[in-house]
Amino acid sequence: MELKTALQQYYKLQAKLAAYGHAMALIYYDGATTAPKATAANRGQTLSVLSEESYLLSTGKETVELLEFLDAHKAELSQKDARSVYLALKDIRDMQKIPMDEYVEYQQILVEADDVWHTAKENSDFALFMPCLEKIFDFEKRFARYCAPEMHPYNYCLNKYEDGLNMEKCDEFFGALKSRLVPLIKKIGERPQIDDSCLYGHFDAAKQEKFGLALMDIIGIDKGHCGLATTEHPFTTSLGSHHDVRITTNYKEDNFASSMFSVIHEGGHALYDMNSADELAYTNLDGGVSMGIHESQSRFYENLLGRSRAFAEYVFPTVKECFAELGSYTAEDFYRAINKVEPSLIRVEADEVTYALHVMVRYELEKRVMSDELAVKDLPTEWNKLYKEYLGVDVPSDREGVLQDSHWSGGAIGYFPSYALGSAYGAQLLKKMKETVDVDKCIREGNFAPINAWNKENIWQHGCTYTPAELLDRVLGERFDPTVFTDYLEEKYGDIYGV
């Protein structure tokens, strides 16, 4: 076979897989946004067929031969082509180790689990969700054993979301954060607390949606290629390629800041996904490379930019336009309110300082379940215990506790550490960006173009062309250092709280 012909065949296959991916992602998206309540089984039926077809296509004899041929000629391939083939082959090696019927069964379970989780959360009924969650952890353990028997199953899970991550690195990272955050939180707790009453009241969902759309414009999202919808738990998804991205949010009518920051957070994910180089569309290099890098972008926009004094000052007139109730407050009141530090129950609403502790609870529990040291049925009790221990709060119900996140129902075991890693990556990236971009001035002028251009140049355009570590090395030119993040927090909150 000619190498050129093989590559053409290979990218045709990639485009096919992208089409299946589009269909399946849209079916999930539909289920989360507008599908009628009793239709999950119907989606499960279709997803089981499409995932089987996609599996056969990915792992079929012809495909494997093609990939092996390309892999044998990798020295003659461009860096991009070689990386694409490497990733595809890696996926296949994993997929081949998972029996197809189990793979398909798991896809169906995930669809049902999503539905059951929604009901369970609504009714704060962990017992309802427990059988699904047991199956999910079981499948994750089994798949880990199939794919990487040499590894601890939880390390396999961590690796899926952040290439190269393991429990040792997590323990070290979380240890470093804890040693700086716990004293900071304690000092903050001893200071007069911030009055954040300006964020509370009654804010129509329709008004919040209008505000959310305005925020998308402000941070530079092209709404021709990115939609905004409403779901129980906010998320971002790409459909087929980076040309069609959807973000979702959830409107709490008593607190507009909740959807405000979820729109900016998901907006950061969307900007990353939407700005892959066009040539990567319909290949496995399209979109973000890892969840850690992804969260570095989402939390970059949400916190490093979105909760900065410069942004509070720039956006406050728009806030007042949308919510006239805030007429008597100043931008400084607003800035302090959106940066109030308070140990609390709900991760997605946590402040920047306590956020990592929420993540640590989940990391700890996942690690123990995946190590067979904790049974799924005991998760609520242990969850509540750790919240008391790490954050000092009592969990009044499973809805506000162990059932709050959608990740487990979606099978995303090992995902959570990415959030904390992302925060830390983001702080280091911002420090680097500031060497060449006057970030504060840009934000004060509502001019996100130079910021987005820097991110596009250094991160977004590359899609999955480099590993997360390579990408960070290229941009930063130095090792990952979580103290940049803790320094940033101490400086910012030292100023706000006078500590």
Next chain:
Amino acid sequence: MELKTALQQYYKLQAKLAAYGHAMALIYYDGATTAPKATAANRGQTLSVLSEESYLLSTGKETVELLEFLDAHKAELSQKDARSVYLALKDIRDMQKIPMDEYVEYQQILVEADDVWHTAKENSDFALFMPCLEKIFDFEKRFARYCAPEMHPYNYCLNKYEDGLNMEKCDEFFGALKSRLVPLIKKIGERPQIDDSCLYGHFDAAKQEKFGLALMDIIGIDKGHCGLATTEHPFTTSLGSHHDVRITTNYKEDNFASSMFSVIHEGGHALYDMNSADELAYTNLDGGVSMGIHESQSRFYENLLGRSRAFAEYVFPTVKECFAELGSYTAEDFYRAINKVEPSLIRVEADEVTYALHVMVRYELEKRVMSDELAVKDLPTEWNKLYKEYLGVDVPSDREGVLQDSHWSGGAIGYFPSYALGSAYGAQLLKKMKETVDVDKCIREGNFAPINAWNKENIWQHGCTYTPAELLDRVLGERFDPTVFTDYLEEKYGDIYGV
């Protein structure tokens, strides 16, 4: 091969095709409802892959052998199995005659056309849409020649939507309607006109949506399996099976009756689709058998029930609850307003009496284009001429003229006559239903259960098990007779207008 094994394989194949159908229908639905504006090309890319895969699956060697084996044993099959195999084989015979690249190209054109049509309609710019429409008519002619060279291409199109229909039957049917409707419209025009001002004002889309959801409950739609969304042009679609159906509407804020009757119309389609026997799910017998029978159900709920005096009286308190503006009107005012007869521009808003004339314009134009007697570029001029001739109205813009319907951009050439046929079928079905169900009493009590049970028993449950003609024969026990419809119109409007 064992017959039993072959049948199992066959229904597995049907389920696969249903899954592809689900994915493709959802991608269209997404495009019409929530997709960001600039994403049509991305959907086109995915649809071209999925339609190719689905085509290969339907027409592959293995499939054809399986079908031919089953067809050879049709005497041993149940009526349902035999009918399913017959329909699948018929589709394949057609599909095999269409070169795959042309089939895939056409699917892509339809996605683009939908997008272009929206913009063209918005800007009343027929020239923008013309190249797409020319391609669509060309493909339809070409496909007709491939599939049925012995037939006039327009007859082939008519057959797709109503098995057995042809121009001769249409000409006779429309002739029969015209001879009774034109004098009736003339007589009505000479009487004092109805004041329908109660329908006009400002009605928030959000309130109309609430009303629409209430109407779905009233006519007995299970909202757990049927969603309501907003689109430019209302439609109904099934996703994968009759377990997940979506209807859409469009809210005109100056006239709530527009969305009210589109919800009831699409609701009629939905009831038909949703009530196939469960055993038909994921087979080609699931859902309605033809567009004529489908429209008989939609127009049955919209007009025969929805615009009856009994329904006006039953629903008026709910109308007033949703739209307090109507407080000073009576149910009789409302009944007369929703039955005002007036030659007008927009088909979907036309009254029951003039409606068929709108259809005749489209039938006449499609016939002429498909006969190469009229060029696509001349459609606007001829459209406007026929509206003047048939309805006596001047068309002020293509938006309110030739660009008003979505059918042509979706490739649905030959569909329109089904609307008029459906109205006439519906009138005859209602007459039959009244032999055993006190329809007026049921409606007055808001009790749609006996009406729906009759429809389910006689029509809905059968899906595509019988041909449209067989189905009507079984229910009616007599020949199709359009004078039942014209008698109904003369009686109802004779009473309203005193003619």
